[in-house]
Amino acid sequence: MVDTMPKSKILIIEDQAPMRRNVALMLELEGYDTCTAENGLVGIEVAHREKPDLILCDVMMPELDGYGVVQALRVEDAFATTPFIFLTAKSDRSDIRAGMNFGADDYLTKPVVRDDLLAAVQTRLAKAAAIRGRLDDATNASFDPDFTSHEPLQTAFGLTPREAEVLLWVAQGKSNGDVAAILEMSEKTAKQHLGVCFQKMGVESRTAATLAAIEILAKRKA
Amino acid sequence: MVDTMPKSKILIIEDQAPMRRNVALMLELEGYDTCTAENGLVGIEVAHREKPDLILCDVMMPELDGYGVVQALRVEDAFATTPFIFLTAKSDRSDIRAGMNFGADDYLTKPVVRDDLLAAVQTRLAKAAAIRGRLDDATNASFDPDFTSHEPLQTAFGLTPREAEVLLWVAQGKSNGDVAAILEMSEKTAKQHLGVCFQKMGVESRTAATLAAIEILAKRKA
DNA sequence: AGCGCTATCCGACAAAAGTCGGATACCCGA
DNA sequence: TCGGGTATCCGACTTTTGTCGGATAGCGCT
Structure with missing residues (x-):
């Protein structure tokens, strides 16, 4: 410059x-x-x-x-x-x-x-x-999603609390194994929840779900 | 309301x-x-x-x-x-x-x-x-990344043009197969490029790469 | 209590995503 | 011209992801 x-x-x-x-x-x-x-x-x-x-x-x-x-x-x-x-x-x-x-x-x-x-x-x-x-x-500063709470995701997509928690971590780039460890559940369970998330969100891949989730989490409070 | x-x-x-x-x-x-x-x-x-x-x-x-x-x-x-x-x-x-x-x-x-x-x-x-x-x-409107060009990704992460193209589609939620079809290459090649992207970007999953890419693409022009 | 409903949990299998090694073609400078 | 570097391409193998079926526990309603 x-x-x-x-x-x-x-x-x-x-x-x-x-x-x-x-x-x-x-x-x-x-x-x-x-x-x-x-x-x-x-x-x-x-x-x-x-x-x-x-x-x-x-x-x-x-x-x-x-x-x-x-x-x-x-x-x-x-x-x-x-x-x-x-x-x-x-x-x-x-x-x-x-x-x-x-x-x-x-x-x-x-x-x-x-x-x-x-x-x-x-x-x-x-x-x-x-x-x-x-x-x-x-x-x-347009890109700074708020990862502090899963409730926005819950309401935006009609998810259950647990599902929203899983999605919240997935949207931060965590693997299923990581999420399972963080939330203290089996990896299979994490996958299951995520699968339901996909249905409810109308997507069919973890990346697409991440994009949709970020779009919600990036909306900023005035 | x-x-x-x-x-x-x-x-x-x-x-x-x-x-x-x-x-x-x-x-x-x-x-x-x-x-x-x-x-x-x-x-x-x-x-x-x-x-x-x-x-x-x-x-x-x-x-x-x-x-x-x-x-x-x-x-x-x-x-x-x-x-x-x-x-x-x-x-x-x-x-x-x-x-x-x-x-x-x-x-x-x-x-x-x-x-x-x-x-x-x-x-x-x-x-x-x-x-x-x-x-x-x-x-x-803070979340509207610009997917019209791969050049921002290229310069931001030091990618080759082809790598940036692959990443651009991945960041939109496409699967490796989709990307391969779109760019007319073998799915293996798409994976290979993406792998290099991961290295250069310092991430180790497609979702994390998507996040990093979106962060670049969401920066808006005044 | 008995019933349906939902949230939560898990295991097994198929399909991807990711990794490794290797190949070709190009450009640029010695 | 002949390496050295790089961009691009691909196949085989391992790991992760996604899907299917099934199980349990709570909750409201009759």
Whole structure:
């Protein structure tokens, strides 16, 4: 891993060209990647193409206004958690409330000060990164089945306690002999129980049973 | 699942008693659970005890002000994504920016209108729920190994391509005979390859090998 | 008590899974 | 070109796995 931290990509949706370029310039000087759109419809299209990490959006625009953009994007899974910041001249309290209630993450009023813009962008990106980190944790740790109890198996497949115990050890890679020793029973008995497990689980080999068992045991508690 | 949707719990950290009770009342009438604290230090303590789903917080308070609260809680994993809304009389633009830049999710100015308060609370709870939903998806779907390619196994255990192919099928519960048929080789050959896999993987049974292989294949790409 | 039901236990046999030795073919460097 | 290393292939033998039948003990119900 020698690749340097990838630049965050920011989409700017803004009607007026000078403003658009000005904001883009400020952000690029800070090392961000930028892309722009001149109205809401184009903005949504660009968002799909560029997958930005954060969206800055004007409110008053032709074709589709900022409220429409945030509504359209928020229902999409890909953008449900993308930080969305309004950047607009509409600075009345009611305007601000309306914008935030559409699900925006921040609301900057024009004329925007450089420091405010950068701080807001940084804060929201940091927050999004924190959330993404949590998601990664959840997915990377995805394989850690819980072998502490056989009850999940019992309920999942309708097994008897003893059968579930046998399956629990089999699912950890133990041989029939090992299981028999651990549970203090004859190896034949272990086999018998396991055979019943196969029937009830609808599988016909110890490996397939292991897979099914792991699938149950890997479900994690929130 | 007959249990009714659990009420969201909201923590109100606010210096002035009348204001505190007023806000709490408004929220309770909407069906929320509330708990309160009269300053920042108490607020943090209550937050740990009650694990609120959302926090409303004044800025100017004795002991520890709102900025301090949000800073203290944001670094804790448990509260890193809990919606945090400032509720304060400090309505200057610079105050708002400061609050948002500390990582707050919204900023309401006193005197607060009932509709604004409820809308803000609802919006932020909805957003938090969306994020939580994603986390749950990630953890619940935690078991879906990717059986489309044998290369991960090859690199993970130093296997040859053919060996990895055999292991890939074995890890899906296939018998040696099945694997041989699928890969068009003799069953003996399949066994031979698998035996080498066992050595290289440091296991001694097909089930243990399956577990190790699944662990590799279950790691998900972001 | 007598009956059916289930959970638990075990032994013997057939079918796999796993091990051993050996063979061919390829690539790469001496 | 000629070994040395490796990937691939296969057959015979041993061990484990899976299946069949059968036995006992508890539990609820009539």
